[in-house]
Amino acid sequence: MKKLAYLLLFVPFFSIGQNCSDFLTVQRSGIRYPWKYDIQSKSAVFYSGKSSKLNIICNEGKDYNISFLVSSQIMNEVSIKVTDNTGKVYFSTGIDEELLKTIEQKKQFMLSLENQKVKIKTGKKKVELDASINNLKLEISKYQDEIEMKRYRPSTSFQFTAASTMELIVYVTASEKCSGKGCVGVLVSNKPSEKSSF
Amino acid sequence: MKLEKKNVGLHKIIKIKAMNKIILFFGAWVMLLLSSCENSNTNQTIDNTDTIVDTTENIKSEVIFQVPSPDEFISLLKNSKANFKANITAPEKTNFVEPAKQKLNLGVYAADMAYLATFNKFQETVRYFSKVKSMSDQLGITNAIEKSTFDRLENNITNVDSISAITNNSFYNVIDHLQQNDDGLTLAYISTGGWIESMYIAFQLINKFDEKNPIVQRIASQKVVLENLLGMLETLKDKSETEAIRNNLTSIQAIMNQITSKIDETAPQAQDTSKVIIGVKTIYSIDNETFTKLKQTIEKIRNEIIKQA
Numbered sequence: 001m002k003k004l005a006y007l008l009l010f011v012p013f014f015s016i017g018q019n020c021s022d023f024l025t026v027q028r029s030g031i032r033y034p035w036k037y038d039i040q041s042k043s044a045v046f047y048s049g050k051s052s053k054l055n056i057i058c059n060e061g062k063d064y065n066i067s068f069l070v071s072s073q074i075m076n077e078v079s080i081k082v083t084d085n086t087g088k089v090y091f092s093t094g095i096d097e098e099l100l101k102t103i104e105q106k107k108q109f110m111l112s113l114e115n116q117k118v119k120i121k122t123g124k125k126k127v128e129l130d131a132s133i134n135n136l137k138l139e140i141s142k143y144q145d146e147i148e149m150k151r152y153r154p155s156t157s158f159q160f161t162a163a164s165t166m167e168l169i170v171y172v173t174a175s176e177k178c179s180g181k182g183c184v185g186v187l188v189s190n191k192p193s194e195k196s197s198f
Numbered sequence: 199m200k201l202e203k204k205n206v207g208l209h210k211i212i213k214i215k216a217m218n219k220i221i222l223f224f225g226a227w228v229m230l231l232l233s234s235c236e237n238s239n240t241n242q243t244i245d246n247t248d249t250i251v252d253t254t255e256n257i258k259s260e261v262i263f264q265v266p267s268p269d270e271f272i273s274l275l276k277n278s279k280a281n282f283k284a285n286i287t288a289p290e291k292t293n294f295v296e297p298a299k300q301k302l303n304l305g306v307y308a309a310d311m312a313y314l315a316t317f318n319k320f321q322e323t324v325r326y327f328s329k330v331k332s333m334s335d336q337l338g339i340t341n342a343i344e345k346s347t348f349d350r351l352e353n354n355i356t357n358v359d360s361i362s363a364i365t366n367n368s369f370y371n372v373i374d375h376l377q378q379n380d381d382g383l384t385l386a387y388i389s390t391g392g393w394i395e396s397m398y399i400a401f402q403l404i405n406k407f408d409e410k411n412p413i414v415q416r417i418a419s420q421k422v423v424l425e426n427l428l429g430m431l432e433t434l435k436d437k438s439e440t441e442a443i444r445n446n447l448t449s450i451q452a453i454m455n456q457i458t459s460k461i462d463e464t465a466p467q468a469q470d471t472s473k474v475i476i477g478v479k480t481i482y483s484i485d486n487e488t489f490t491k492l493k494q495t496i497e498k499i500r501n502e503i504i505k506q507a
Binding site: 022024025031036037038039040042049050051052053054055056057058059060061062063084090158159160161162163164165166167168190192198 | 258259260261262263264265270271273274277281285359363366367369370375377419420422423425428429460467473474475476477478479480
């Protein structure tokens, strides 16, 4: 009978595990005065390679808080970016594909420099190549640290004041490497901005 | 005899144990079946409840347009020193039969309710809340607004913050319900009705045109909201019934495109360095002719929406 009891206990959890529609409901109830829920919030299911572009409006004279909630199954495989309509990035998290590309390019360049170095025995050119290789190593290490930092200690919210009524674009992308399915929620809340800011 | 009795007793015990195993076996099967059914239902729920959710997992990228609720814009009008004006809301006794009109007018009444709540008109707010509730029921958006909300409203009838919070939350529940049920069409209609009515209210609160009037500036800033509304409708362009409202909004956009904007060089720099400030303070340039044309177009579309068929 114990087995039956275990089954009864766990089945409901398996069956509700993938429902994203309720993903924001609990978080919404946690918003406290003077902050208030913004109906532009959105949640959805994400899987390998899926990307979404969420266009929201921020009103002048209001403070905004955008919180990002990601299921544990896909937490390390989701990247989020907030930009305006000119492409200026205000917030980013998760795997930065651009940064990964930059690292790869720099690694390739470093390899080509090392190949050149093999052919040169001594002289000024060799010293220059060594310096360039060392600089590249430092840059690559710095970018890799950035990626690791974002991977293991990701920011989960972004707070700001809108100086004018403007459109913000929230990009959510699940990496191609993402093996599972999970929910991503973008919870928007706002409050009147204190006038002392302007 | 004793031995026979003992054997019968043993048989019974064995039978009971066997029955227990059978029960456990069938129980496990029933649970597995239930869980698989529930799983498939849940997957369907996922597929049906989110606008950006896939049905076939073929959707790899998509664009979603959101617009703020009417109370956001109306609270900004109040902050811009707008004064309350009576009798500008849509008549609440009107009944609509056509679904498209019902949806548009649900948005209209939600904006009116937000206007009345923002300016602390308690009794009127409750009346319009009742209208929003009955129209939500009419559209089958049941459970979005619970009956108990009325009691909460009546108990907080003199509490400014509570009445706004209760009515706003009820409207947010309607929007959440539609988002969860992937009803983008109803959402677009309600958002359009709400935006048109908010704009109508804003125009009614201006006594005399002055480009520098903060309310005029607020109206001009709505250009970006209109773009998102059109974006929302663009995603539904395969639905022919949206053509009429798309055309109406496009005609408004044609006028609003005449509004220009520039960076406000005179705006003081932010003193509070702990805050992240994004964007730049903008001044909108709109002439009297464009303002009047915009006002008339909004009024015409709004009156068409609230007209009983």
